[in-house]
Amino acid sequence: MTTSSHPTPQARAAARNNADWCAALCRAHGITGDAGPYAWTSPRRTPLYYPDAVTLTPQASPGDILGRIDLTAPGASVKDSFATLDLGDDGFEVLFEARWIHHTPPEASGRSWQLVDGEGELTAWERAWSDGGSEGLFPPALLADPGHTFLVDYDERGEATAGAVASRSGDVVGISNLYAVDGDQDAAWAGCLATVARLWPGREVVGYESGDDLAAALRAGFAPTGPLRVWLRPS
Structure with a gap:
């Protein structure tokens, strides 16, 4: 898998912006997430199409995320903003890959x-x-x-x-x-x-x-x- 351990400033800004939008949509549904130093995470399952976590830095690790989201039911999702995580051993599969744009x-x-x-x-x-x-x-x-x-x-x-x-x-x-x-x-x-x-x-x-x-x-x-x-x- 291709990774981006040294992301561009534009990619960092896009990831932060996207996390802000995910947080706003969740708040509108009565779900309060947590914007930590490594990722935005939601302790409750987020609405359809929206991730339970968005990483904010390529240094984010599975440990920074998985204990902060709901893994008790199927369907947990993580937006790996810099394509640096490997969550395969934790029961995750890659749903899709994309590119940040500027x-x-x-x-x-x-x-x-x-x-x-x-x-x-x-x-x-x-x-x-x-x-x-x-x-x-x-x-x-x-x-x-x-x-x-x-x-x-x-x-x-x-x-x-x-x-x-x-x-x-x-x-x-x-x-x-x-x-x-x-x-x-x-x-x-x-x-x-x-x-x-x-x-x-x-x-x-x-x-x-x-x-x-x-x-x-x-x-x-x-x-x-x-x-x-x-x-x-x-x-």
């Missing part, structure tokens, strides 16, 4: 998106994001969190056609949950980056992607800055 401050050009406003719009955003398969993963309490913003694009009928979550920490904006209902990731990234430039000018943009989504991010001007992997303990 974009220099984008320009405010092209069509920008709107901010999700109110519970009804958030419900519609989630429905479009999940193609109707998710409800309640993003509680309305998140709309009052000043560090995290839901972005959306609408068609002429007022239907959500694309969106993302923008999380601010330090000098960066982290983009997660980017989607396009029609599958046009290139157009989605163009609109998302134009919105970031308008709302938070001069900030660098970070995130992580894999596969075809990574290819679309690279076409949008992102550069890969380091590997990560997500581990899952199925039993």
Whole structure:
């Protein structure tokens, strides 16, 4: 397995930003995590798609994490932000691998998106994001969190056609949950980056992607800055 024991500053900033977003979503569900020196961890099982731990430094060890998350039921997951952990002997399997990405401050050009406003719009955003398969993963309490913003694009009928979550920490904006209902990731990234430039000018943009989504991010001007992997303990 490829490892990154000497991560770039951009990868470190992206990992911290992503941990902040995971913590915020968990708080909205009534789950309080712990941001330690080596990792953010949750003592309770986190919501679907979200990890029970996110490492913040390549020096994190299994001992810094496993005693701080719930291993009593199947499904525990760890975001190994620098691809330096080996959790195989602890019953984990690699769920997927990805790359942290970084974009220099984008320009405010092209069509920008709107901010999700109110519970009804958030419900519609989630429905479009999940193609109707998710409800309640993003509680309305998140709309009052000043560090995290839901972005959306609408068609002429007022239907959500694309969106993302923008999380601010330090000098960066982290983009997660980017989607396009029609599958046009290139157009989605163009609109998302134009919105970031308008709302938070001069900030660098970070995130992580894999596969075809990574290819679309690279076409949008992102550069890969380091590997990560997500581990899952199925039993």
